[in-house]
Amino acid sequence: MDRTILLGIGALLTITLVTGLVALSKSGQARRLRERVVTAGTPDVRAVPTTGLPSIRLQTNESRPLLERILRFLRFNPDTPQEQLIPWWATLLIGAFAGLIVGYYLGFLVGRPLGAGAGVAIGIFVVRGLFSWQHNRYVMAIFQQIPDAIGLMVRAIRAGLPIGEAMRSVAAETSNPLRDEFARMLGDVAIGRPVDQALMRLYKRTELPEFSFLAVTLGLQTQTGGNLAETLENLADIVRKRVALAKRAKALAAEARMQAGILMVLPYIAALAMSQIQPFYIDNFFRNPTGQKLALIGLGFSVFGYLVIRWMIKRAGSD
Known part of the structure; x- marks a missing residue:
């Protein structure tokens, strides 16, 4: 009976901790949105390199807050709630239930401390596995749609439309989940963010390097000029391969x-x-x-x- 109470308290504390982290991330997301709306139209000096061109390096050594590191370890991204087939609270309950069951049975064989530790580890592993499975499924669906989206942009540009209208055609004519991500990217552009920076934010959400390639391509074309349709066609061929x-x-x-x-x-x-x-x-x-x-x-x-x-x-x- 004491073992059951101990494991229940451990599972409850784990659920409370992870729920608090998720809730804190949600509040931070709302705060960043308010700040973004307030500072709309002002140039972001820190986001622009010295040369004025986007950096082609995908990994940086910038420090991340502790909360972001924990959520990144759990593979939970509060910026993309549409990728979650299972609600985050249900995922936490499944992980807590799995950890409680494993810890309960292991407590009879290896002792209470080891059983409780193993139960917490299994619970965290199950939560991370569920979040990772949903994220990978969502990202793979977007990855397979990218070549067609770039091809649609190429056809729109050759028809005489500007790059903004070409992206709006992608957001209007493609299917989910790429349509939602492009619509969100266009929302960033509508409040004053440059197109290349909006695409880099899309890259950070999905972790697909193809979006960073597209951001660098558009940034370089803005600075140097050239045949944008041909450049995007070559990029579409590379992404398709x-x-x-x-x-x-x-x-x-x-x-x-x-x-x-x-x-x-x-x-x-x-x-x-x-x-x-x-x-x-x-x-x-x-x-x-x-x-x-x-x-x-x-x-x-x-x-x-x-x-x-x-x-x-x-x-x-x-x-």
């Missing part, structure tokens, strides 16, 4: 992911078969405390190995 390459890498990695799943479930299939052939082996294994600890250790190593394989496959695909 990147999309095809990403799909090919995903298809080639499907076999490795399948092998990783088979390696993970194979021991448990063998244990299930053994329970049907010689039931007393498995019964003694699970009734014995030592056997229960060994089963948990084996399950933990299986999950850890599967995650390591998935991480290696993802890194190889990104390279």
Whole structure:
């Protein structure tokens, strides 16, 4: 009973902490919006490099506040609520429930402190996994729409429309989720932000380098001039090849992911078969405390190995 109360208090404190962080991020987002409206039309000196051109470097060494670092670790972006299929509070409840269940059962085998710590770690891992899955799904949908969007801009420019009208045609004629992101980017432009800076903000929200390429292209064209339609057409061709390459890498990695799943479930299939052939082996294994600890250790190593394989496959695909 005391163990259950302790784990419940730990889960409640975890939910309260993460909920407070999310609420604080929401209030910070509203405050930044008010400041942006107040300072609309004023030049942002810090955002413009010395040469007047956007920087092509995608990573900077600027320091981030602690709250932003925590939300970034959880893969939760309060600036893009439309990417969340599951509401953030439901995701926190799922993570807390998973951590409570794991911590409760581990408390009987490894003790209360280790059980509570493992439960909190599992809860955070589940929350981060759900947020990451939703973010990756949203970003991949946008990534596949970028070549068609740039192609639409090229056709609009060749028809004689300015770049602003070409972007409005993308926001009007494309489907979600790219339509919402372009509409939000055009909203930034409407309140006085330059187009290249608005695109860089779009890059920071989605973490897609294609938007930074587009921002640099438009920034350079504004400063130097040239045939914008031809430049965007070349960029669309490059992005289209990147999309095809990403799909090919995903298809080639499907076999490795399948092998990783088979390696993970194979021991448990063998244990299930053994329970049907010689039931007393498995019964003694699970009734014995030592056997229960060994089963948990084996399950933990299986999950850890599967995650390591998935991480290696993802890194190889990104390279």
